[in-house]
Amino acid sequence: MLEVDAFVAGYGRIPVLHGVSLKAGAGQMITLVGANGAGKSTLLKAIAGVLPARSGRVILEGEDVTSVPVHRRVGKGVVLVPEGRMLFGAMSVDENLTLGAYLRTGGEARREAEAERERVFELFPILARRRTQPAGTLSGGEQQMLAVGRALMSDPKVLLLDEPSLGLAPKVISEIFAVLDRLREGGLTMVLVEQDARLALKHADYGYVMRTGSVALEGSSADLLANDDVRLIYLGAWHGRE
Amino acid sequence: METSELLQLAIAGLKNGSIYALLALGFTIVYAATNVINFAQGEFYMLGGMFAVLAFTQFELPLLVSVPLAVLVVAGIGMLFETLAIRPRKDAEPMALIIITVGGSLVFASLARHAFGSDALPLPEFTAGPSFLFAGAAIERQTVWIWGIVLVTVAGLTFLYSKTRLGRAMRACMQNREAARLMGIDTARVVMISFGLAAALGAVAGVAVTPLTSTRFDIGAGIAVKGFAAAILGGLGSPLAAVAGGLLLGLIEQAVIPFSSALKDVVALGVLLAVLFLRPQGLFRRARREKM
Structure with a gap:
């Protein structure tokens, strides 16, 4: 459904993404997790077309949409729920x-x-x-x-979610994620960026762990949740075992 | 002073104010879409009158054809101006863009001088006939036209903004351009249309007033100051506030006349400075900035 291939992008002269590649199959929810400043949101913006590519490609259903501007990418089904919501x-x-x-x-x-x-x-x-x-x-x-x-x-064919849990109470977060689960069951492809890696991996099928603008580790959510490094660094070992 | 004299001043104030209101609407619409004060706005007013005169006297078209034709042509010029002069520098600071509009205004005025000469050019009233009398005061027919045009324009704009897809897109751009783009709105197109609409409003004002004042290549800058003062008075936010600002400025000007008619043209600048010093958000807006 969606493929990002060796994507390089940045703000001004400062590169933020150093050749990131990922894939989301139809009806899959993938998640990008990682520390603040790892480039998760930047990558999401790049997929939406808000941020132009220096090199690399964004491919939607086999079609190269890398140079399609934001407003036309929406028409092709790439829709971003931006950080901070940006409502009118x-x-x-x-x-x-x-x-x-x-x-x-x-x-x-x-x-x-x-x-x-x-x-x-x-x-x-x-x-x-x-x-x-x-x-x-x-x-x-x-x-x-x-x-x-x-x-x-x-x-949307691909729904991009940038930190949907940010600043919300746990009860509201679980309400929203219950809806995301329903959307996935309905066959919607989603890319989720989350600060809360445990939450994200619990709901997603597949995860990418980002570090300083590249993918450091990837795998099924279950594998990542079980991975010792991920547990230690991103899930906080003090949360204990599950 | 007698009631009829007061009434006469009020009528003049509301007539001029209506013109300022149309100019202020133009400033407000462009500002909302781009954060730019378009100082070429007064030239659209001048060009509106000029093209109406051209169509009417040179091409001998009927007046009621010449007038809308002139408005359409100027709307096109407005969009062309945006495309050629503003869009290539759209990521520049608003101040740089404002300077571009000042330059544009000089270019328009000097082109008009070459094209139309430096004489004042007249246009007949839309409907000839004696003035109406109302409680001892006279109302020229053209003044009634001006009021009618302003009413129709405001109603049309209200409809555009609240009921149409384009209007909704324009409001979305005003509130958050990036979010508007995420909705699939082509914001560059919205900006261009905003310039076209603002130019059309300026032209409407210019055409409506030319039968009373005639037009000349150099009247743009003067009216731009008044329209800008009216827009600032209204707070550069909602269209209705712009109209209120225009009418109010027209009335204030007339209120000064009994004391010194020489002061009339200073009023707009005085109002402009006073508002900017004392109430920069305009008269009708709470201090927290919110658009529309």
Whole structure:
């Protein structure tokens, strides 16, 4: 479904990613874990097209989309739920969702988008109750739900999630991850960036451990969770055994 | 002073204010999309009048064809200006872009001088006839046209922003351009359309007022100051605030006239400075910046 091949990118003259490669099969949830500044979010932005490639490729369903600009990549099904959510705070929940479906125009696609909206409300019932409320007045958890819902309105083939648990209470986090599990069961491909490696690996199929802009280690989530180095460095050995 | 005189001043204030309102809308729309103050805005006003005169007197088109035609042509010029002068430098500091618009305004004015000459060019009133009388005050027919045009424009903009896909995209860009791009919105196109729309609004103002004042190649800069002052008064945020700022500036100007008519043109600058010093977020906005 999605393939990143020897990707090099950075901000200004400073390189952040030094030739990263990864793969996500259709319906798979992969996760990028690693310390702060390892390049996880940068990689996600690069996949979304926010950050241009110096070299390397991003391939979606066999098509090279490396030079496709962000707004057109959305139309191809690569949709980012950005860090910090980036909602349109002065607009209502409904309008935010409508903007998510910006590219779904014309009779049939329009009707599909409306059906999608109902599905989003079914996944996150609280949003249905907040429909007319400005997004800026929602709680942090509700905002994250809206950010995910808005991205679903774009009809993603690959959903990119940047730190969806950031700053949220454990109860809300498990609510959101329960929805992500449902989306994966529904066949959606996802790339998850998470600070909380244990949480991420518990939900994902496959993980990439990043260190200073490259992939240091990869493997199935079960293997990584069992790996001693990963346990020690990223999961915090003091959490004990599971 | 008698009531009828006061009324006459108020009518003049609301007439000029309507023109300032249209200019202020242009400033506000471009600022919202780009964070740039477009000082070429006054030239669109001048060009609107010029092209209407050209179509009407040179090509002898009917007035009611010449006017919308001029507005369309100027909208096109606005988009062309954005494409040629702003977009290539779009990652520059807003200040650099503002200087570009100042340069653009000089270029427009001097091109207009070559193309249309340096004489004042007249245009007939949209509908000829005597003024209306209202409680002892006279209202020119063209003034009624101006008010009507402003009302229709504001209604149209409100509809655009609240009900249409393009309007929603424009508001999304105002709030967060990167997020807008993540929705699939082509933000470069939105910026270009914003310039076109702002230019059209300037042209509408210029065309509407030319029958009263005639037009000349060098009137752009003066009106730009007034439109800018009105936009700042409104806080460069919502379209309705821009309109309110324009009307208010028009009324303040007239309020000064009984004391000294020479002061009228200083009022806009005075208001501009006062607002920037005392209430930089504009009159209608809470101090926390929020757009639309």
